[in-house]
Amino acid sequence: MASKALKSKITNAAIFITLFAIAVFCLAPFVFLFVSSFKPGAEMIRNGITFKLDINNMNLNNYKLLLEGRDGIYLYWYRNSLVITFLGTVLSLFFTSLVGYGLAIYDFKGRNFLFILILIVMVIPIEILILPLYKLSISLKLIDTYWGAVLPFAVSPFAVFFFRQYSIKLPRELLDAGRIDGCTEIGIYFRIMAPLMLP
Incomplete structure (x- = not known):
């Protein structure tokens, strides 16, 4: 019994580590883009792909260009x-x-x-x-x-x-109930069936 519990923990840990590695791999480009958005273009060309952000050279010129460049x-x-x-x-x-x-x-x-x-x-x-x-x-x-x-x-x-x-798969009884209550076919769709399709 103890071996099964240990095996389950090891499996869960392996799954967690794998999923965490995949998440880091997928999110890394977005983090790089966000960090690079505060860097001057010359620094990006000079340093290449890096996640390091120099606070002294940090600026918002890229965002200003995005909002005002080429007449908006x-x-x-x-x-x-x-x-x-x-x-x-x-x-x-x-x-x-x-x-x-x-x-x-x-x-x-x-x-x-x-x-x-x-x-x-x-x-x-x-x-x-x-x-x-x-x-x-x-x-x-x-x-x-x-x-x-x-x-x-x-x-x-x-x-x-x-x-x-x-x-x-929608229950037909709801349609019949709507018709008995005086709903039109369009009314049945919008008032009964469409709300059931919502997530």
Whole structure:
């Protein structure tokens, strides 16, 4: 019994040391970038990769350049990233959960065929779709707009598949209870089913 406990402790210690080493290996580049952000460029070139920070030469010029350099273009890029990420996430969650829910709950003609088409789209490499999506964006005059970056990827076949598989497990009794209480189908989705899909 004692040998099993000792073996378990040794195993746990080995796992901890391994995971700690992996964490250090993964976090080291971020620590290096953070430390280097306070160094002048000449010092970085002279000293190479080092985690040492000289307090006397420490300055915030890199951050000043980030905020003010090239007429604030970097902040503009960050804003673009935030807007596109936010809109893309919200639209993708809304549309894919709605489609996945519909495919799982409602029985209509062609449902299985539609689901198979979605599965087929999953295996198509994104590189094949780039040119048609670009031409479609040109025809809809979405080039150089937020919507041009968001709408082509607002519906992900994998996310539809994921939400369909999850919605299959949702209890049908809740739908019936919602209908008895006078909820519309859209109301059932937003008031009952969508909250159940939240993490």
